[in-house]
Amino acid sequence: GENVEQHPSTLSVQEGDSAVIKCTYSDSASNYFPWYKQELGKGPQLIIDIRSNVGEKKDQRIAVTLNKTAKHFSLHITETQPEDSAVYFCAASILGDYKLSFGAGTTVTVRA
Amino acid sequence: DTGVSQDPRHKITKRGQNVTFRCDPISEHNRLYWYRQTLGQGPEFLTYFQNEAQLEKSRLLSDRFSAERPKGSFSTLEIQRTEQGDSAMYLCASSPGQGSSYEQYFGPGTRLTVT
Numbered sequence: 001g002e003n004v005e006q007h008p009s010t011l012s013v014q015e016g017d018s019a020v021i022k023c024t025y026s027d028s029a030s031n032y033f034p035w036y037k038q039e040l041g042k043g044p045q046l047i048i049d050i051r052s053n054v055g056e057k058k059d060q061r062i063a064v065t066l067n068k069t070a071k072h073f074s075l076h077i078t079e080t081q082p083e084d085s086a087v088y089f090c091a092a093s094i095l096g097d098y099k100l101s102f103g104a105g106t107t108v109t110v111r112a
Numbered sequence: 113d114t115g116v117s118q119d120p121r122h123k124i125t126k127r128g129q130n131v132t133f134r135c136d137p138i139s140e141h142n143r144l145y146w147y148r149q150t151l152g153q154g155p156e157f158l159t160y161f162q163n164e165a166q167l168e169k170s171r172l173l174s175d176r177f178s179a180e181r182p183k184g185s186f187s188t189l190e191i192q193r194t195e196q197g198d199s200a201m202y203l204c205a206s207s208p209g210q211g212s213s214y215e216q217y218f219g220p221g222t223r224l225t226v227t
Binding site: 004006032034036041042043044045046049089091093095098099100101102103104105 | 116143145147152153154155156157160168170203205207214215216217218219220221
């Protein structure tokens, strides 16, 4: 089955700086890559996703890039704010298969 | 619509007891998923439904686990003879399941503690 690895496990950044989280996947058939943000005591919240037919997608301060050849994708958060502090998860799936395989998560702390 | 809801939010039970959790998906979403999340890990897929049909079950779903979605709306997840290893957050998600809509939206989860 699909194996998703996520790095780093923890990330501390100064408010206003950028944060980057990287994930790799094993199954070359995977073609859908969502990112979720999970705050304490809550379920994961979908923040952005990308499909394999594009290399980059941006939504305000967050962007995701995908390298299909290398089988890795990254989340970029610019101008970080304290409310960006949370656990972020990457995931991968095969469109039509539907189940998501998640990374282990990255705890992001934004220092004021 | 207020999103995916789950009940209860917390459940403490003694080993050997049975527990049942409920999930109400977003209205008109015909796909519903169950995941399990242990501390410090990402969610792990358990099973999913297309309307009332259970289409896939993970190997994580032992014989003690059963899930239903009788009318294609809400779903229940039952764990029989609970074990301490069942302690986890049980997450439900739903997706439209139509056209190109693959996004899965998660509920707040049910945290199970088996003592």
